[in-house]
Amino acid sequence: MSGWDEGAVYYSDQAQVLGDGTADNSEAAATRHSVLRKFKEFIRGFETSKNTFPYRESLVHNPKFLAVDMEDLDAFDADLPSLLRSSPADYLPLFETAAAEVLVSLKSKVPGETGEMEEPETGDVQILLTSKEDPVSMRSVGAQYISKLVKIAGITIAASRTKAKATYVTLVCKNCRNVKIVPCRPGLGGAIVPRSCDHIPQLGEERCPIDPWLVVPDRSKYVDQQTLKLQENPEDVPTGELPRNILLSVDRYLVQTIVPGTRLSIMGIYSIFQSPNSSASHRGAVAVRQPYIRVVGMEETNQANSRGPAAFTSEEVEEFKKIAAQPDAYKHICSKIAPSIFGHDDVKKAVACLLFGGSRKVLPDGVKLRGDINVLLLGDPSTAKSQFLKFVEKTAPIAVYTSGKGSSAAGLTASVIRDGSSREFYLEGGAMVLADGGVVCIDEFDKMRPEDRVAIHEAMEQQTISIAKAGITTVLNSRTSVLAAANPPSGRYDDLKTAQDNIDLQTTILSRFDLIFIVKDVRMYSQDKIIASHIIKVHASANAASADSRASKEENWLKRYIQYCRAECHPRLSESASALLQNSYVTIRQDMRQQANDTGEAAAIPITVRQLEAIVRLSEALARMKLSHVATEENVQEAIRLFTVSTMDAARSGINQQVNLTPEMANEIKQAETQIKRRIGIGNHISERKLIDELTRMGMNESIVRRALIIMHQRDEVEYKRERRLILRKA
Known part of the structure; x- marks a missing residue:
């Protein structure tokens, strides 16, 4: 018998017993009965405080599913969680049966509903397990976890369309019309169909042949099912390794709740199935199986969707508020940005603004305005551009690092892939989808092919990625900041060339960057001496710093502070700040027009309404650093100063502007x-x-x-x- 093979319908010479075959064993049946009773008692009787029964109330308000915390179960009876962890496939259906039976008894007691109430069928309540335990690394989940309960974290990169999965298959014998109902295994498991009919022929009746069964789809019972692909979080992948991914199977009320790019923490049963197109099966290696996880509980861990201060301790919140209240909070935070890099104070301030970000707004007509800040660092080699990118990748709560030459348009946005077994197309999210709610760091931005660079236009301004390929038409979210580093076309910034020649990027992409910094390697004896001294100190104290945990603690503190500010604070401009900004923008536009008239050619970087919005976002980010809900005139002045020393200076750079x-x-x-x-x-x-x-x-x-x-x-x-x-x- 090959009954444990999953993924299709299989045949068996043995008569099939409904259930799991333990009915004959009276001791096991007694154990199951006592466990069922305990589960019922838990749902009915578990109370968090006096006369508060959360699971009973949850079941009455939402009879479709019940989210159960493993810690609550452990507090009620220590044996139940260990049974669920060791044999989830046996005891989880029992738990669902208990929930359905409790629901029937609760509903029958609700006044006014007794006559109208239709009893729900047993097993209609889905149990979703949650736990506060740490997730296991995807790399360490191996054969020892098969049929056990595991918790893993990752990021969804693909989701299939919904399918109907049979829970019971109705069979009819084509000879005697005998009807048989065969259960299907959950997850990606199939039904085991017996080879022979168990009908005993009467006198004169013909014996039923081998394999007489016909499946009657209309009389079978189905649930919704969907498969997801979960990949390791980018920060958990060891250097030089490919990120691992695993197949997830979700059913019933978990279907279509997750889109690609969502960070998840899931609990599930580590299971195996035989892939239909597996080459191993053709070669006769019937013992080789593909692993997958049947999800029995799911939590989103996106920082962008986090519920705010719930994830922070009261001591942390107190510390954050104390730092935000200090008069030099802005200076203090900027000093924590890339401390190993000497100088570049304005770039550090810009990176701080990028990490905190402005406020995202939704207008009454449904148009969304981005709050994320995009920064471009353009200039000479060896000016620590890539170091800034690496620092942001480590510090931002969500970050993806990529290099321009090694990235294609599909790798940055999303690709359409055909599933090998079902032959259907599905979407797989790229870097900008995976970094939703965080930062994408793109190094060697100038080395990207122009057609790949054009692909991120929409992602940078509208913060969505539209796909219309292979019959799939959809829009994915990419609410990310972009931090890009690039070199001028000649490798070094040439003062003899115009700004257009030095910044060899289209104005369409330049206008989407809020700040553009020209980073030059200026040779000055005094400055070179200080930089050399600083670098030697960094190298000399490297071992001592790695042994000292203070640096990593500070970095972690900054990460948590950014997370807290983004969740808690959504600043808006004050009226006086708005008036100041309006007048400043008009003046900047006049200056640029005058300059264009003097030189006879347009500026390399156009100053448009996008740049006005950029200053608004910078002002909001500066207010957010201090946990202020109002961006003041002081914030606007600093934002205009940052904009002037970056984008405005870049627009005026080059030989024409310097010496006319x-x-x-x-x-x-x-x-x-x-x-x-x-x-x-x-x-x-x-x-x-x-x-x-x-x-x-x-x-x-x-x-x-x-x-x-x-x-x-x-x-x-x-x-x-x-x-x-x-x-x-x-x-």
Whole structure:
């Protein structure tokens, strides 16, 4: 007999007994009867406080399912949880039977409903188990857990469509019309159909043949069933390993409650089934089975959907409020952002704003305005851009890190995949769906293919991902902030080029970033000395810091504080702050228009209404850091300052804005540079006066030569020695 094979209908030579075959064993039957009685007593009699019976009341108000806390069960009778953990497939149906019987007795006692009340069928109440225990790692769940109750956490990456799963199959013998009802195993299990009919033929009757049964679908009983794919949380995956995933089977009232991208903590029975298209079955290896988890309890753990302070202790809340009340709270929080990175104070403040975020708003007409802040760091190599991204990945409550070159449009948004066994299409969420409610860190943003970059336009502004592929038309949520790092096209930021040439990204994507920082590697003797000293200190104290748990504790504190602020505080602009912001925006637009008229070309980064919304979000984030529900004028002024030193400076950067050059003058300066490099060998000295005289004799303009020398000095190609003697450091 191959009855334990699951996933299809199988045949058996043995007559099938309804139930689980323990009816013959009187001792086991007595045990089951006593356990059933205990379950009934628990539902009826468990009280949290005087005359408060939560499970009895829950069952009357919602007769479809009953959520049971394992800790309550343990407090009532310590034997019941251990029975459920060791043999959940045997005792969970008993629990559901007990719940249904208690419901019948409770409903019959409700006044006014006795005559009208139809008795519910036994087994119609679904038991959902919850527990406060720590989840087991998905990697450690192995064969020893088969048929046991396990708790694991992860993120759903795919959900199938709903199917009808038979709980009882009605069979009719095609010879004698004898009817038989065969139970199906729950989960992905099938029914075991006997090979022969048990009808005893009368005199003159023909014997029933082997395999006489026909399935009657209309008279069988069904429940809804859906399969999900659960993947390890990104932060739990060891470096260099592929994330593991496992199949989940949910039924009845858990169906269609979960969308891809939801973080879950599930309790379920670790089970096995034979995959219909398994190559092992074709090769005769009938003992190889696929594992899956039959879900018997589910909790969402999304920070975005968390119910706020319930997850925080009163001591933590007290500490958070005390820090928020300090006058230098903003400075204190910004000092905790990437402490190993020297300088870049404004970038740190911007990253702090990104982590806290603004307030998400829903307008009366249903339009949603994002509260998440997007930041782009663009500039020279070795300016700690990737370090900022790595810090945010570790600190944000939910974060996904990805590199531009290694990411496709489907990997960032969502892909449509065909299931191997059922041949149906289903959606699998990408990085921006998995980071819903958190941050996506995209490194090497400039190395992405343009068509992949276009795919995230909608995700960055509307915060949704629309899919229309293979007959699937749907919209997924991607309420994420984007922190991107990029290099200019030539690798380094070139002051001789215009802003458009240095920022080689389309205005469509640039306008979606709230803050754009140009990060330059400025060579200054005093600053280089301080940075070198700082880096050597970081390296020297690395081992001591890893042994000291204070750094990790502070990082964890910041993570918890961000979580608390996002859940508790939803600031709005005050009237005076709104007026200040309105006037400032109008002034910024006038300045940019004037600048465009002066230079004869539009700015590389357009200043539009999106930038006005960006300043609003920054003001709200600054208020949220201090747990304030109102964004004041002070917050707006700091937001405008951050916007000015980032996006506005980036828009004004480049040779045209710095020294008001026309394209013809820029070309002349390049020619002057070439002539200067020809006249000085690397490491050689020459008098500045002598060099200028020589080039002017060739017909060059003296002011052009001087500007070329200034720009070369800025790029650190030329160094001035005493008495204005020049030395060429590199060509």
